[in-house]
Amino acid sequence: MTKFTDLGLAEPILRAVLAEGYTIPTPIQAKVIPIMLAGRDIVGIAQTGTGKTAAFVLPLLHNHSQMHGRPGPKACHALILAPTRELAAQIAENIRGYGQFIQHSVVVVVGGVRPAQQIKALSQGVDIVVATPGRLEDHIANGKFRLDKTKTIILDEADQMLDLGFMPAIRRLMAKVPKPRQTLLLSATMPKQIRQLAGDFLDRPVEISVAPQSRPIERITQQVYFSEKPGKRALLASLLSAPDVQHAIVFTKTKHGANKVVQNLEKAGIAASAIHGNKSQRQREHTLGAFRAGTINVLVATDIAARGIDVDDISHVINYELPNIAESYVHRIGRTARAGKSGVAISLCDGAERKFLFQIEKLTGIKLQRMNVGDTPSTKDDTPDERLHEPPKHKRPPKKKKHKQRSNRPSDKGKPKPKPVGAETTNKPAKPKPNRKRRPRRSTSNTG
Numbered sequence: 001m002t003k004f005t006d007l008g009l010a011e012p013i014l015r016a017v018l019a020e021g022y023t024i025p026t027p028i029q030a031k032v033i034p035i036m037l038a039g040r041d042i043v044g045i046a047q048t049g050t051g052k053t054a055a056f057v058l059p060l061l062h063n064h065s066q067m068h069g070r071p072g073p074k075a076c077h078a079l080i081l082a083p084t085r086e087l088a089a090q091i092a093e094n095i096r097g098y099g100q101f102i103q104h105s106v107v108v109v110v111g112g113v114r115p116a117q118q119i120k121a122l123s124q125g126v127d128i129v130v131a132t133p134g135r136l137e138d139h140i141a142n143g144k145f146r147l148d149k150t151k152t153i154i155l156d157e158a159d160q161m162l163d164l165g166f167m168p169a170i171r172r173l174m175a176k177v178p179k180p181r182q183t184l185l186l187s188a189t190m191p192k193q194i195r196q197l198a199g200d201f202l203d204r205p206v207e208i209s210v211a212p213q214s215r216p217i218e219r220i221t222q223q224v225y226f227s228e229k230p231g232k233r234a235l236l237a238s239l240l241s242a243p244d245v246q247h248a249i250v251f252t253k254t255k256h257g258a259n260k261v262v263q264n265l266e267k268a269g270i271a272a273s274a275i276h277g278n279k280s281q282r283q284r285e286h287t288l289g290a291f292r293a294g295t296i297n298v299l300v301a302t303d304i305a306a307r308g309i310d311v312d313d314i315s316h317v318i319n320y321e322l323p324n325i326a327e328s329y330v331h332r333i334g335r336t337a338r339a340g341k342s343g344v345a346i347s348l349c350d351g352a353e354r355k356f357l358f359q360i361e362k363l364t365g366i367k368l369q370r371m372n373v374g375d376t377p378s379t380k381d382d383t384p385d386e387r388l389h390e391p392p393k394h395k396r397p398p399k400k401k402k403h404k405q406r407s408n409r410p411s412d413k414g415k416p417k418p419k420p421v422g423a424e425t426t427n428k429p430a431k432p433k434p435n436r437k438r439r440p441r442r443s444t445s446n447t448g
Contacts, residue, residue: 009037009059036055037059040205052186053091081132088109109130150181153174154186159194167197219337221369245316249301276301317345319333330363
């Protein structure tokens with residue numbers, strides 16, 4: 001069995017790994033670390049919960065420990081791009097933990113906070129920058145940062161950055177990093193656009209695809225309640241009031257919807273707080289801190305929190321609204337059942353969301369357990385759901401009406417019809433028109 005001591009990492013890095021309580025690497029760590037230490041480009045396909053953050057952080061810190069000096073003002077040695085502020089902060093926290101026995105500097109560059117502090121930290125030069133694409137481009141455009149000294153660039157959760165519309169910004173940033181360089185692209189899925197990005201910017205990459213030893217989705221009890229929108233509020237409050245709910249994340253589609261759910265839960269006496277893109281970074285950090293400390297037990301979030309929130313002991317994940325992208329469901333429920341533990345994922349599905357349920361079950365290969373409102377399993381599947389799983393029926397396109405071709409002959413419309421042969425040509429006197437003058441009404445009144 002492979003151990004961290006067999007991977008060729010520097011002694012201070014190994015000491016930090018042991019201090020964190022790890023001795024045996026996960027499959028993706030065992031494969032990525034040696035290849036990254038060899039300087040090769042990598043395309044890694046791995047789901048959440050596989051330990052992929054440590055897979056690129058450990059060799060990155062090892063390479064840094066072999067360097068001397070900073071890259072220069074307004075520059076960095078390594079750049080890590082992440083889709084959300086929470087994920088960027090989590091990666092930076094891992095870098096600090098695994099690099100506790102070596103000298104290094106790391107700066108988080110994200111939106112939602114004032115840029116002055118970030119500009120000051122970047123001005124002296126920094127070893128590792130963890131950033132979201134939008135704010136990083138702002139600093140580059142304003143002349144506060146440059147990428148001409150960057151030797152390593154890592155794209156984490158590339159598929160989510162694609163979903164959030166960051167791909168044009170990523171291409172512009174990648175074009176600014178000089179060659180030779182080392183590039184890593186990590187993604188849970190590999191859509192066509194991500195594959196094309198790898199082909200354009202990576203040099204003969206090694207592709208690594210690793211499934212988790214115990215897929216988190218198999219350790220999660222997955223249930224679905226069928227309820228129309230008006231009934232979801234009371235149903236959600238009832239589910240969260242159960243004694244086995246310790247820490248729960250409730251997912252909504254929109255920011256406004258998240259705020260509305262928090263208001264309804266507070267009216268029901270349940271302490272909750274929202275986290276989404278309209279919240280400032282300070283508000284989001286305060287909310288996450290309260291959630292971790294147990295001050296609040298329910299966190300209501302949009303998909304921005306599906307990746308990047310690493311909170312232990314989340315017992316329940318509730319999809320107040322089903323996502324329209326099936327992969328997002330997997331990332332949502334992956335917030336529970338961490339570190340080998342079990343968890344519960346509950347979805348509230350209305351009539352308009354049944355098509356999303358079908359897509360989720362098709363992707364996961366698991367049929368969600370149907371539940372009655374009394375928190376008991378349904379004894380049979382309801383009829384609409386059975387119809388849902390039938391293959392779609394393709395309707396025949398309507399037949400086009402054939403239009404008669406118009407004749408090239410001159411029209412006979414308006415011309416007098418020819419008289420039949422042998423008809424009399426004598427002029428007959430015209431018939432007198434009937435007299436259509438109306439007669440006066442009889443009076444019905446009595447005159448006598």
